[in-house]
Amino acid sequence: MASLTKESDRGRQGLRLRFYLNRKRKSLYLGKISKRNAETVKRHIEELVHAIESNTKPDAETVRWANGLEGRMRETLENWKLIQPLTKSATSVEKTLGPFLDQYIAGRTDVSAATREKYGHTKRFLVGKFGADHQLDTITKADAKAWQRWLMEQPARIDKDGKVVRTMAPSTASKHVKRAKTMFAEAVDAELIPSNPMDAIKGGEEVNRSRDHFVDRQSAKQVLDACPDIQWRLIFALARYGGLRRCEITALKWSDVQWDQSSTTAL
Structure with missing residues (x-):
């Protein structure tokens, strides 16, 4: 003692x-x-x-x-x-929010350009709330929760008169929260901060079920009739009747089709 x-x-x-x-x-x-x-x-x-x-x-x-x-x-x-x-990493500009996030995103060469762009969107909201020069180790759990609430207030749709019609959906906010947790976890691993303040936030559902819409057979037939060619009709039919996602459709090859069993090997 x-x-x-x-x-x-x-x-x-x-x-x-x-x-x-x-x-x-x-x-x-x-x-x-x-x-x-x-x-x-x-x-x-x-x-x-x-x-x-x-x-x-x-x-x-x-x-x-x-x-x-x-x-x-x-x-x-x-x-x-x-x-x-x-060390340099603990005293240099990387310990401030904006430069750290820039460095993190640039270093994610293990993901696609589209994923890095999504991290960039999350960075924009973090910097928009806290500022680029905000010290990482001063962001508390209470700050993280306040950021989540602030996200939900951000406009998602504005009419021609500049009036906010819709704010950010909970599912969209949850995706930003998930990415923020990942980025701040990197700061913990780099020993720039002692703990991850974003762990205090519950991400929630990342799928916006309010946007779901059932396409009935009559509507499906109208869409099929409006498709410009057979390829587009096939794409729509696979989605509507086969239940395939976009990534599954674009990955399909003719060799995946089992004609005698009316199925595919890719599913």
């Missing part, structure tokens, strides 16, 4: 913190600070020592405290290996 004592250091009255790290006694002069602030330092130091000795991660509050340290105290704790030296 750490302890605090009042003492003089080169003629200055202040508080000194003493504790053991790996069975070695350490002493840290805190100077003339309030007892309350000294107790805060003591609590975080104890958490850092416990993390080192138990080979675990310190709690999120202590990580935030340590990341904000500067000067002599930071240098001392780094020398004792209680905290890691600040």
Whole structure:
């Protein structure tokens, strides 16, 4: 356990913190600070020592405290290996929201251009709410929930007079939430933030069932009659009567069709 004592250091009255790290006694002069602030330092130091000795991660509050340290105290704790030296990734512009999201999206070479574009849409809403220069580690769970509510207020359709006819559907907002969780999880893995604030949000249903519409046989026949050629009639028939999705239809080959069984091998 750490302890605090009042003492003089080169003629200055202040508080000194003493504790053991790996069975070695350490002493840290805190100077003339309030007892309350000294107790805060003591609590975080104890958490850092416990993390080192138990080979675990310190709690999120202590990580935030340590990341904000500067000067002599930071240098001392780094020398004792209680905290890691600040790296470029933790001090550079990437720790602000806009540049981090740009870097993340550009680095997602494992997904299609269309998927990266969707991440770009989510980035636009995050920056629109918080600002590009907002520090990642200052976004709280409460901020994340407020962002979700703000999303639901964003216009999805505006009439010719500029009046909002419809705001963002819950399913669309849920997709943005899901992508935001993924991007902030990357920030956690990069140790830019201690925890993912977006985990506080429940994504909800990503399918907007209010837009579902049953196409009856009479309407289907009218659509078929209006199709410009047999290829379009086949596409519509596979969707309406076969229940195939667009990606399944475009992936079909003639070799997939089992003519004798009236089925396909691709399904």
